[in-house]
Amino acid sequence: MTSTRDRIAARVRSDPGIHVNALVRDLDLAPGQVQYHLRRLDVVGDEQFGRTHYYPPGYDPWERAALALLRRETAADIVAVLLDDGPLTATETAARVGIADSTLSWHRGRLAEAGLLASEDGRLVVPEPERTAALLDRADPSIPERLVDRFTRLVDDLLD
């Protein structure tokens, strides 16, 4: 029989950067129970943008910050477009991704801060394409994260 602790460990391994709320919801456990096991597991808790994300061991701080961001659908879309077709201007990038300029501008600041995006001669590029592409493969947003992301896309589109 799989213990609760093993289930939590397996979930963190399969979904690096997962948040406590998602563990509670997906595994149908109490928040206190999840916190208790997380403290005793060989996982790394990292505070990113006001929320603690959990990672299996072996990710360095750059990778942890990158994964937390790439779990956001829109951020991942921006990085994917730039990996395929970059360098692109901000306007071209927003058009390719299909988002409002204000949506791109909000994500751009955070992506640049994490080293996932840089500006060269007025065009956006992914400074570390190989590492970033590998992390993009691993990041998988949860349904509530997707909903919030799509809501902001919609509102930015309507208000822009």
Place this chain on the structure above:
Amino acid sequence: MATVLLSLLLGVGTVAAGLVVAVALAALLQRRSVPYLLVTLALATVLARALVGVALALDLFPDQTHHTLEHALDAVMVGLVVAAVYTARRGGVGE
């Protein structure tokens, strides 16, 4: 039959409005901007409308109050949406 249907509609409407407001609140926490605040409040009026309906169904106040409240909430919602659009335009110019 009519009461069963009404209860069902009130239940579904309240839960759905609650979910939409939760998503809007999460988005507001990320963006922390005036337009997002106004959009969240506008969506909250939809939830308030549903709750007014529930309160009436539970006989918490008379039908006349319910009627006035529903239409007052409509006016508030339209005002908030107009304000959200207006402030978004101003924000866009400043950027």
